[in-house]
Amino acid sequence: xxxxxxxxxxxxxxxxxxxxxxxxxxxxxxxxxxxxxxxxxxxxxxxxxxxxxxxxxxxxxxxxxxxxxxxxxxxxxxxxxxxxxxxxxxxxxxxxxxxxxxxxxxxxxxxxxxxxxxxxxxxxxxxxxxxxxxxxxxxxxxxxxxxxxxxxxxxxxxxxxxxxxxxxxxxxxxxxxxxxxxxxxxxxxxxxxxxxxxxxxxxxxxxxxxxxxxxxxxxxxxxxxxxxxxxxxxxxxxxxxxxxxxxxxxxxxxxxxxxxxxxxxxxxxxxxxxxxxxxxxxxxxxxxxxxxxxxxxxxxxxxxxxxxxxxxxxxxxxxxxxxxxxxxxxxxxxxxxxxxxxxxxxxxxxxxxxxxxxxxxxxxxxxxxxxxxxxxxxxxxxxxxxxxxxxxxxxxxxxxxxxxxxxxxxxxxxxxxxxxxxxxxxxxxxxxxxxxxxxxxxxxxxxxxxxxx
Ligand code: AMP
Ligand code: ZN
Numbered sequence: 001x002x003x004x005x006x007x008x009x010x011x012x013x014x015x016x017x018x019x020x021x022x023x024x025x026x027x028x029x030x031x032x033x034x035x036x037x038x039x040x041x042x043x044x045x046x047x048x049x050x051x052x053x054x055x056x057x058x059x060x061x062x063x064x065x066x067x068x069x070x071x072x073x074x075x076x077x078x079x080x081x082x083x084x085x086x087x088x089x090x091x092x093x094x095x096x097x098x099x100x101x102x103x104x105x106x107x108x109x110x111x112x113x114x115x116x117x118x119x120x121x122x123x124x125x126x127x128x129x130x131x132x133x134x135x136x137x138x139x140x141x142x143x144x145x146x147x148x149x150x151x152x153x154x155x156x157x158x159x160x161x162x163x164x165x166x167x168x169x170x171x172x173x174x175x176x177x178x179x180x181x182x183x184x185x186x187x188x189x190x191x192x193x194x195x196x197x198x199x200x201x202x203x204x205x206x207x208x209x210x211x212x213x214x215x216x217x218x219x220x221x222x223x224x225x226x227x228x229x230x231x232x233x234x235x236x237x238x239x240x241x242x243x244x245x246x247x248x249x250x251x252x253x254x255x256x257x258x259x260x261x262x263x264x265x266x267x268x269x270x271x272x273x274x275x276x277x278x279x280x281x282x283x284x285x286x287x288x289x290x291x292x293x294x295x296x297x298x299x300x301x302x303x304x305x306x307x308x309x310x311x312x313x314x315x316x317x318x319x320x321x322x323x324x325x326x327x328x329x330x331x332x333x334x335x336x337x338x339x340x341x342x343x344x345x346x347x348x349x350x351x352x353x354x355x356x357x358x359x360x361x362x363x364x365x366x367x368x369x370x371x372x373x374x375x376x377x378x379x380x381x382x383x384x385x386x387x388x389x390x391x392x393x394x395x396x397x398x399x400x401x402x403x404x405x406x407x408x409x410x411x412x413x414x415x416x417x418x419x420x421x422x423x424x425x426x427x428x429x430x431x432x433x434x435x436x437x438x439x440x441x442x443x444x445x446x447x448x449x450x451x452x453x
Contacts, residue, residue, distance in 0.1 A: 087206050087257035087290055091273055094208045094259035096391045140164040144175070151179040154227045154441050155374050158220050173204050173219035177252060180226045187245050195298045202294045203253045210260030211387040220381075222251040224366035228442075235358065235436040238350040242302070246310045247359055250317040251366060253291035258283060260388050263322070264404050265396070281322045288318040313356060320360035321367050326427065329361060333430045349436035361431050365442070368424045371417070371449045372442035378449055382417065414453040421450045 140163075147160035162172040177200055182188045187196060207215035225248060229236040236244075259266075266274040266282050273282040292299075292314060299307050320329065333347075336357075340347040349358040370381040386406065393407035406416060425446050432439035 088208070090290075091257060091286060092259065092271070094210050094261070095395060096210050096260045096388070140166075148175060148179045151176065151223060152184055152227060152230050154224075154231060154372075154445075155377075156223055156227060157374065157377055158216065158223065159377060159380050162216065169214055169216040170204060173215040174201070176219040176223050177204070180223055181245075181248055184226065185244065185248070187241075192298060192301045195301060199249070199295050199298045200252065203249070203256055203291065206253075206256045206290060206294060208257060208259060210258065211391070212381070212384040213255045213258035213260055213388065218252045218255055221254060221363070221366045221369075222248050224369050225251045225362060228362055228366060231438045231441060232349065232436055235349040238352075238436070239355060239359075242306055242310065243313065243355065243359075246313050247317065247363070249295065250291070250314050251363055253294070254287055254318050254321050254363065254367065255283075256287050256290050256294075258287070261392050261395075262405060263324075265392055268401065268404070269399070281319060281324070284319050284322045287321075288315050291318065313359075316356060317360060317363045320364055323368075326364065326368075326423070329364060330426055330430050332357070333361060333434070337430070337433050346435040347433075349434050354434075358431075358434060358437065361427070365424075365427055365431060365439075368420075368427070369442065371421045371424065372428065372445045374445070375449060375452055382413075386411075386413070418450060418453055421446060421453075425450075 143160055144164035147157055147164065150156045158172070158176060161175055162169060165171045165175070181200065182193075182197075187193070203218065204215040207213070207218060229239075229244070239247075261271075263274075263281065263283050265271075267279045271282070273286050276282065277285040292311060295314070299310055302310065319325070336347045336354075348354060370378045370385075372378075373381075389405040390408040392405050393403050393410075396403050396405075397407070403410075425443070428439045428443050428446060431437055432443060
């Protein structure tokens with residue numbers, strides 16, 4: 001069976017009655033507090049459920065968004081998710097088998113390094129750059145240093161870092177995050193930097209060992225964001241430091257606890273995450289709840305107003321990584337670009353009101369950016385993402401469910417990848433038209449990747 005990207009992640013068609021939706025929104029706006037949903041009829045609840053699934057209803061109206069966020073935060077519990085084990089306790093372990101592609105026997109020096117990291121305390125306190133390099137065998141140290149020196153570039157080769165650590169993705173991810181957050185961006189001054197290091201370490205440790213959505217993907221999206229901001233210096237300069245830090249941490253944590261299964265699978269199988277979040281972006285809601293819980297010790301050190309802003313930004317960025325938002329994000333951007341053109345101006349990322357919408361586009365672009373990377377980097381990610389799909393398809397077969405992702409041996413990889421590329425390209429192309437945003441290099445790479453298939 002062929003799988004097209006529009007089918008895999010496309011938005012549901014909006015079949016609801018526009019008048020009924022407007023009436024529902026008027027009602028929601030008039031309701032003062034959190035008991036709002038009790039006052040709704042069955043039809044209205046059905047509409048609300050559709051809204052929370054991400055249909056246009058939610059987006060057309062501020063009231064719906066507010067309620068959505070309020071309900072989401074009501075559902076959030078204080079899971080003490082310090083490590084992957086705690087995430088697993090709260091939400092269940094991935095049924096996928098551990099990833100053999102990432103499993104290599106670590107050398108004694110790496111085992112020693114891991115032990116040093118563990119001995120530093122339950123929070124796996126982040127080790128310093130110097131300790132890190134001195135624990136890597138000499139011959140690989142040079143490779144590591146060369147690879148990390150390009151951490152600010154779009155063409156950065158994350159796999160060179162993984163190879164230097166002999167396939168140890170946790171140590172590689174840590175080296176990348178350290179190089180971006182503490183070295184290149186310099187978020188290390190002040191009395192709270194140890195808390196920030198602990199939060200980073202806990203986030204990495206809270207990823208599950210699945211083929212694609214593991215801690216390396218979190219670190220990779222963080223690096224991509226850093227590089228994308230470097231490509232658009234005026235936008236980067238317009239952002240406050242605390243916004244950049246939250247954005248980088250949101251990237252790092254955007255798939256935390258991911259079980260390697262799609263939202264669709266979780267909903268169809270009645271997984272506890274789908275039950276918890278009423279089928280509405282269960283993965284992204286879980287990532288946000290876990291991430292913000294992990295970030296609490298650091299956020300609490302910030303002034304109350306900043307905490308509130310950071311929390312809202314973080315949640316908004318994580319929910320923007322739901323693939324169901326893809327077409328809507330492009331549509332909204334096209335509208336903003338057209339409106340600005342009508343006024344004889346340009347939609348400018350540097351205008352304060354546009355910071356958050358543009359960061360949402362950026363995080364989503366980074367999340368789907370592997371075809372925009374050098375071919376060899378992209379191919380390794382592709383093997384892993386396909387392996388994860390195949391494992392879900394194996395589970396679906398075992399359970400007698402219809403396949404919702406490509407199955408092992410049943411997919412024309414070139415066709416599927418070209419489908420994915422044509423699905424993501426318009427996002428980069430539209431973003432390239434924003435004043436202050438430069439997507440020329442990612443776009444050229446996407447085209448080069450397409451030509452190679
Ligand atoms: P996320 O699950 O947040 O990482 O969302 C990004 C989605 O993009 C992933 O779930 C994958 O389904 C998809 N994706 C990323 N890279 C590829 C790729 N090379 N081929 C197919 N799908 C991809
Ligand atoms: Zn992701």
